[in-house]
Amino acid sequence: MSTVSNPVDDFTKQFMSEPPPQSGVKLTEQQLRARRARSIAIALALGAFVIVIFLVTLVRLGGNVLTRPM
């Protein structure tokens, strides 16, 4: 008697039963340092942008912040 393989089982065996080996790009120390510095710079720039928007909003609205229909 011949056995018929189930394609779903085959797929599960091949791709899902075991976690794939760790692969992908390994960053060097220099690349990690550069990425961290860039991330901090982007965070600071975004923070500065938020502060600019906040300050300009205060200046533009001024005392009108309190003048609104109740």
Next chain:
Amino acid sequence: MSLTVARVEPSIAGVGDYIELMKPRVMSLVVFTALVGLLVAPGHVHPIIGATALLCIAVGAGAAGALNMWYDADIDALMTRTSGRPIPRGRVTPGEAAGFGMTLAAFSVVTLGLLVNLVAAVMLGFTILFYVVIYTMWLKRSTPQNIVIGGAAGALPPMIGWAAASGGISIEPVVLFLIIFFWTPPHFWTLSLYRADDYARAGVPMLPVVAGDRETRRQILIYTLLLAPLGVAPWLLGYAGPLYGLAATAVGAIMIVLALRVRAERTGYAASKQMFAFSILYLFLLFAMLLVDRMSGMAFGHIA
């Protein structure tokens, strides 16, 4: 059919490389001239709004610099003066520079429009577009008039500053524009006289490369003769005080003397180097004197 995928190494670009892409030295002159335009404009601008406008103009200038370095990476690699820039050095990829430049350009123009005013934003957008598309992509590699026409981009910042403060444009900022516009050719041509080999190697048709030393020296003198009276114009037209007029006349006279020496120079480039260095000081002094004039009570744009 085989599919080849180019492998891109993870970036090693540091923050300094991105700052370098923004051409900080050019940016400082842009910010300074824009600051003068902003402060000498009539009316009062809130310091926070003024600082925001300057920040947007600075970032916009940086965006233009990054996009210029992206497009010119091939010729930058061939010239001694520019071979150390981040892209030729392999620190930043052209794609990263293009993305960085486009992002900054969009942010600076939109922010200036939303937080300051639309006139200034449209002018900043036009300046970036002019510098990148008209100058960098088109004129730079095709005509010796590249820096003459392209100089308009560098001349616009005081007008943007003026527009940011006043919401419009009048004749006074146009005079400031003309001063920088006519200052640009003598400034760059004195540099290109002693860097002609660099430009020739990269195939950039700067005036000394295509028309020779003699013609370049003649044109430096012509533009300087046009520039000197323009430098005095704010005083002659009554927009600035006598202190400015005196200083502009003195530095204008020095520029003419230096241009005559460049014209007379037969061997070497000592006079050209001297004029190149002084031209930076000349522009700085003119704009600084306008500021001093404004601070001392004589309102630029308001005839007492």
